[in-house]
Amino acid sequence: MPRRPLHELHRRLGSRYPRLAVLLVIAQGHAVVAIAIGVLARYVSLSTGEWLALLAVTQGFTLVENLVVTRVAWRELRAVGAWHAQPEDPGRAIVAWRAVTRLPLRLVGADAALRTVGWAVLTILIICLVAGLPAVPSGLALGLAGTVVLSGGVLIRYLELELVLRPVVEALAPQLPDDAYLDQTLSLRWRILVAVPLITVVAGGIVAGFSADDTSLPSFGLGVAVALLVSGTIALGLAALLARSVVAPLRALQETTEAVATGDLDQRAPVLAGDEVGRLARSFNIALEGLRERERLHEALDAYVDPVVAERLLDEGPRLEGELREVTVAFIDIRGFTAFAEQASAQDVFALLNEFYGIVVPVIERYGGSANQFQGDGLLAVFGAPVALADHADAAVTASIEVARVVRQRFGRRLQVGIGVNSGPVVAGTLGGGNRVTFTVIGDAVNTASRVEAITRQTGDVVLFTEETRRRLRRDHGTVSGRPPAPVRGKRTPVRLHAPLLAGRVEDPLPEIEGQLGRLAAERRAAGAPEPGEAEHAAAAAASDAPGTAVADGRADAAGERAPVDDAGATSRR
Structure with missing residues (x-):
């Protein structure tokens, strides 16, 4: 989906946008299941009534799963509704930001995956019973096909959830304090290590399913297995190399920023390439030089002006309005x-x-x-x-x-x-x-x-x-x-x-x-x-x-004479 239209929808719909966007993404599961049943018709011979019944059963399973997932999403999105009610409250903004950023992983996490696998196994058993297929090898072939479908569905759902919720995250981000605790989400390394093999596996499975001349389930299963093995192995190695080439420069930049945050301005981010990460490192070094100049100016101001005044001058400008103070x-x-x-x-x-x-x-x-x-x-x-x-x-x-x-x-x-x-x-x-x-x-x-x-x-x-x-x-x-x-x-x-x-x-x-x-x-x-x-x-x-x-006390009269007191003119308080 294009980025700007989503931001425009978020602006128009306001607090209704997150739930509507998540609901549309979840509903796409019905289309994925329908396409999978259509592909299966190439390899399994059933009557029209049986196909319709099978389609109704699988859609029913999908509906139940989607209702469960929607309930989880609605519970998480309450925080966003509370923030929309009081957008000036930074505490609510932090809670809402955490809820939105962890929602995609929550909806495709372990609980959702186990439920989906359960529905898939049940569907395969129903297909085998209705079509009179043996568990081996036909059941295994259907299982491999189901793996391809589930992998593609999980990947699509996760990526689309992140995409449609981005406008909400960007609206909440300005109110997020710099020292706010960030919930652990899927790291960039794991995104690459998981997404690249999944994309390759799904693509290989689809190609194997439609390119085979033999339309029998055993032949289909073998083709999918070979495609999964080859594409998965190669993709995993390539993903590891890609993750290293992308994550390593970012980690070096992160270490530099953490050192700068502690006050060490003598650091310099390594520029390891001319790509986006290298340009980011160069921009960071330029900004860091600005911080060094500000620090030198600060030290010079501290030498000539009170440090507190210098801080206010840097923050508020060269003129501080007169204030009545005691x-x-x-x-x-x-x-x-x-x-x-x-x-x-x-x-x-x-x-x-x-x-x-x-x-x-x-x-x-x-x-x-x-x-x-x-x-x-x-x-x-x-x-x-x-x-x-x-x-x-x-x-x-x-x-x-x-x-x-x-x-x-x-x-x-x-x-x-x-x-x-x-x-x-x-x-x-x-x-x-x-x-x-x-x-x-x-x-x-x-x-x-x-x-x-x-x-x-x-x-x-x-x-x-x-x-x-x-x-x-x-x-x-x-x-x-x-x-x-x-x-x-x-x-x-x-x-x-x-x-x-x-x-x-x-x-x-x-x-x-x-x-x-x-x-x-x-x-x-x-x-x-x-x-x-x-x-x-x-x-x-x-x-x-x-x-x-x-x-x-020593008192003086009008002539300036003083009553006798002790030599220091003082008494001690015990």
Whole structure:
């Protein structure tokens, strides 16, 4: 049958197509049996009534067998009907695909073959009884003829079932996941080893039946036996050679694709001939080269862009629409970098920055963060974008403490950092114009983190995080020292700060915290900004208890004086 008309019928009939197509293929068994009875009339002499009775009996046997087979087919095709009812359901599509692909083998498999052989033996016995033929040699001759008929019928039914169900399989295939389990069907090797000999045997039997001058059953049986033996033997050898020449290149291509699926892109499919399989291997190698180029591009993007952002850019295109996200931002800055840069060569500065970022960025990524921007001696790390994190505040604080530790271990007093951490809503997406864009986050939370980092230079803390971050903490981060609310440029209300003592403090002597904060407050008053009242400080202090976090609070009055606390300004939570 032509391929396109079947697809058109499937489009027109929809859910009715599979059952109608299978029913038409099954019904062809009646025509095969009728032709076999017509051929038998050449060798067996019966009256017209006896031939009609024999035809009715054999057609009755065929009808019973076809009803059994149809019942099996209908049961399997229920899955296709369920998929047609909800075509968007991938689970139903998988079940339907499996049912359709295994149906041809189910309808000609062992159960069907045993039933068909039983009907054939019964038919031969009836013919021998009606015609008065001996079991040997006439019965054996009829058995050989029946073998030819059954072989041809099985082959035709299997091939036609695969053909008529192809439109259904192709409609289901797009919804089949790449990792879906595939039921075992008849392999290509066995298709060749079975189909080629069967075709040869059927053709040889037909030729032997119609070319013999002697119309006696023994002569017919002998001719069929010789044809079956010769054609079957030769065909089987040729089929084995054909299977090897076709299957071996396909197996090599399969092994290559499996290696590529595991990530080994250095493979190359062997092009063993200029036929369809060789052209397929060549096309695969061309596609594989495209994968290598994509992988090289991916590696280059990963070096310049966050790996998650790079993946999204490759999948979604060069522009990522801005999304409102709840994140925690950590701004990391190297202290005293300007003075160092003035005294060192450009090469030394470059080498130091690369060494510094080489140990800092892996820590950020280890805790789910993204190194969003490198700003000379500063780094903006984002937790919660582009990948959402439920515990972004905990991840940012933990990563900041770890950064402080690894920097202290690597550089000692040679290089010190300040880290400001803040949480809040931002817009995350690509920003830029023309052909130059960058993925970034924009919002007040980012600006505040930068200003908080600047305050670490005054307080002497390595890490400071805001009250907004503290409210979002879910885990214990050791002893946390509360800092007096600090005025932040651009904000009317002072920001309450906290310092995790695990991050330590700078070793260089710095002015007292109170004096520095007092100086910041004085600068704020000189700029005309209102000074916070005592009630604001009390409200901020009341909000400072976070689950799993020990907080020691130091309050500053309007003049910047602080109530006495212990040397670290902290208490431990037991």
